[in-house]
Amino acid sequence: MTEIPASPDAPSEDLRRLAEVHGVSTEFWDFTGNHRLVTAATIRAVLAALGVPAATDAQVAASLADAELTPWRSPLPPSLVVRAGREHEVPVHVPDGAAVTLVVELEDGDTRPLTRRDHDLEPRDVDAVRTERAEFVLPADLPLGWHELVAEIDGVGAVRAPLAVTPDRLGEPRLATGRGWGLMAQLYSVRSARSWGVGDLGDLAELTGFFGELGADFLLVNPLHAAEPTGHMTPSPYLPVSRRFVNPLYIRPEDIPEVAYLPGPQRALVEWAAEEVRPANATNDPIDRDASWEAKRRALEVVYAAGRSRSRQHFLERFRAEEGQGLEDFALWCALRERYDGEEWPAELTDARSPFVARARRELADRVDFYVWLQWVADEQLARAQKVAKRSGMGLGVMHDLAVGVHPDGSDAWSLREVFAHGIGVGAPPDMYNQQGQNWHQPPWRPDALARTAYAPLRDMVRTVLRHAGAVRVDHILGLFRLWWIPAGMGAEDGTYVRYDHEAMVGVMLLEAARAGAVVIGEDLGTVEPWVRDYLGERGVLGTSVLWFEKDDRGQPLQPEAYRRLVLATVDTHDLPPVAGYLAEEHVDLRDRLGLLTEPVAKVRLAARTERERMVARLREHGLVGADPTERELVEALHAYVVRTPALLAGVSLTDAVGERRAQNQPGTDTEYPNWKLPLADGAEQVVLVEDLPGNARLLSLVAAVRAALGDDDRLQH
Structure with missing residues (x-):
């Protein structure tokens, strides 16, 4: 480990003290083990985003004095989060x-x-x-x-x-065999013959039922968070306009009860809309969310206009009351986005609490009602999917994925403006897989504002997400401890960490999970201080282990018994190619073609080949493969290896189960690669539909291998 020399723009001692008071890191250790100092320019920009004047030495001195007195100025803390x-x-x-x-x-x-x-x-x-x-x-x-x-x-x-x-600690999940396994899928990519060009909540119910029959305990899906209601829909499920509410793109229109009672002409309009996009289900072309949503929205308008029975209307109103002001604001944002589609909003509408917005709320009341109704419909269909999951025997059922942040121009950033830091993007410093760092261009929550609001944004989000789920995976759970803040105009490598009150953040999440009877899994990959993983384990939060990243201090694959127990263990992630593609070094080829490598391709390829050879040698050591294993044998052996670990939960990617080779996402790219648009297909890039899964020999063989490794293959149903 070495010390990187200080920049000429090194902060003064007072600026360093002020930064530390406000949780802004002035130094950190990078992924290579080098100690780095943060520049004064970065520190001043981050402090400004926190509302702390620090542009001059005089401002720094005044802000230091103010920080010392702030706790004494209020009779009580803004909020208090404690352990039982x-x-x-x-x-x-x-x-x-x-x-x-x-x-x-x-x-x-x-x-x-x-x-x-x-x-x-x-x-x-x-x-x-x-x-x-x-x-x-x-x-x-x-x-x-x-x-x-x-x-x-x-x-x-x-x-x-x-x-x-x-809760001091969240209880472990109660599973029939003590440990559990499940499938992982990008729902938009898993389509059936009845889909509208994109996987939906009807498909989700079918998947949970089928996988439950196979003995799975959960189905982890990509974030189902809301996206833009008009114009171009952002493909990434990790850049939503709201993390609390659902993308109505996932609604299955025909599953809405009112559709059965539509008069012939209106029913025909729904059917015609579906016919426009349903042929896409059979193609391997990139998924066109915009076309699917345009067709669905026309159909949903017809269903909404038909009205509801008295009791159904009562259920809608009760849902609306339960979700409260947050739902009202989200629906209004959607209506305003619709009104000013493609245009810049008037300045007076940027403040969600202004009288101008109140007037717009009255003017757009019917459109607000429509968008509220969409959330209710999605909620009902999510409830059905979870009900099917539990009835089929799943121990947990639907496992949602919670994105780390939101779109800077989205609903959350608008309606909760005072909680977000402006002029900042969240990202990650350089690491071995993204050597230029990452800027996800998402505004972060301000730690001080969260405390002032008693963590209401976090509480309401988790509560809504867990309404119909048995678990939630928290993407980049380190965001509850610290986030990499990148000031506008600076590179991803020029950011710094800002600390959060993790005791309060984790506590609020655990309280809502306990009330929902749900499990929390934290994606704790990357550079993580050991105490963080220990802390999460003590609080009952499961971690994440990915086989390719689990290595000992010599770079060898970690032995199964050395894995942590309180984790969700998997072979790969959605940011890497499925196993078949990874073994073929397609992650190297892709990054080379896209110009993402910072080292010579030959060096990167040699590292990938060495990694593969070491892993295959480890599989042979455990008797999981022979001298010349096939691709399918390697896929099954890798999953059996993961199951041999003490991990409480094991996840199997659906792409691995059907032989897909392409990654769903390539970090560091936008339009250069069809991120989040690839439909589920096999190794020959032939589309695989939901109806094909029960007869998919490769999937059934992998499931049998997983269950055999768990010692739970006697109940396998075909």
């Missing part, structure tokens, strides 16, 4: 000598008075007011839930602050 089963201290700042009491109002209506604790902290002057800190004790026996602290202060009155009591 432990005592916690609550500071209350009051005028010196003022009487104060503190109680907890529980969410069930009960009230618990808190005991004051003596301490030796001296009062101090805060904005010309002599202020003291009183400390109270939260008892260890408070129930899980969202409660409220209420301080009664003489001369001030009642002051309130949200209190979340979260």
Whole structure:
């Protein structure tokens, strides 16, 4: 490990102190083990995005003084997130000598008075007011839930602050055999003969039913987050306009109950719309989301206009009330996006709380109702898919994927504007697979704003996503600890880490998961400090192990027994080619063609070949392959190897099961590669439909190999 020399733009000591106070890293270790210092320009830009003046030395000094006094200026913290089963201290700042009491109002209506604790902290002057800190004790026996602290202060009155009591640890999933396995699929790519050119929630229900019959415990799907309702739809499911709500592209129109009662002419309109895009199901062309959504939207307009029965309308209204203001704002954003399709919005509409937006809400009431209805329909179809999953025997059922961020011009960024940092993109520093770093161009949440809102954006998002699911995979879960912030105009390598209150962030997520009875899996790949993985394991959050990335300190494949137990273990990821393509070094060929390599292709190819040979040797060592294994034998052996680890969950990519060779996504590209557009196909690039899966010999053979390795093949149904 070496020290990278400081830049001429090195920060002053005061600027470094100010950065650390606000959770902005001034140094870090890169993936090569080198110690790097962050430039002053990056630090000042990040602090500005946090609302901290730091452009001059005088501003830095003033901001340091302000940061020291900020906690003393409010009677109570903006919010408090604590663990159940432990005592916690609550500071209350009051005028010196003022009487104060503190109680907890529980969410069930009960009230618990808190005991004051003596301490030796001296009062101090805060904005010309002599202020003291009183400390109270939260008892260890408070129930899980969202409660409220209420301080009664003489001369001030009642002051309130949200209190979340979260699980100390999330329980492990209860699976019939103790360990579980499941499939992983990009839902948009898995189409049936009844799809509208893109996989949908009807297909999801069919998949969960079939895989449940095969003994699978879960089906992990790509993020189903909302995308643009008009214009070009962003293909990446990891760049949504909202992480809380669902992309109505995934709705199966014919599965809406009202369709059965449509008059002949209206029913014909729905059928004609489907006929326009259904032929695409049989082609291997890139998926055209825009064409599919245009056809679906016309059909959905017809169904919506037909109305609903009294009881169905009641269910819609109840859903609307449960999802609250967040749903109303999302639907309004969709209606505004529709009104100004392709045009820049008027400046007065950029503030979601302005009177101009309130007027637009009234003017667009019917379109808002339509977009609310779409979310209700999607919610019903998601509920059906989860119900089918559980009835088929799945231990968990649907496992959702939660993207790390949102589109900078999307609904979340608009309706929750005050929570996001502006002029910043989230990404990742250079690593061995993306040596130029990555900028995902997603605005990050501000840590201070999350605390001020009692983590409501996180709470509401997780609660909605887990309405009909047994698990959630959190993409880049390190984002609950720190994120790589890249100031606008700078390269991905010029960013720095900004820390979050991980104790609060993880706690809020676990509270919502516990209420939903769901499992949380964190994608903890990349450069991760060991304590982070230990912490997540202690909280009951499963990690992620990918076979190709699990190596010992000599670069050899990790032995099965050396894997962690509390993980979802897989052979590959959606950012790599499926096993067949990876073994053929297609990830090297592709990056070479696209100019993404920062080292000579011969060197990269040699590294890939060495990696393959070491892995095959490890498989032979464990008796999983012979001297000259076929591609299919290697695929099955690699999955059997993963199952031999102590991992609690094992995942099998559907692309591996059918012999696909192409990656769904190539990091570092946009239009250069058809990212997130490839339909499910076999090794000969012949389309594989949902109806083909029960008779797919390769899939059934791989499933049998996985179940045999688990010792659970006796219940396999064909």
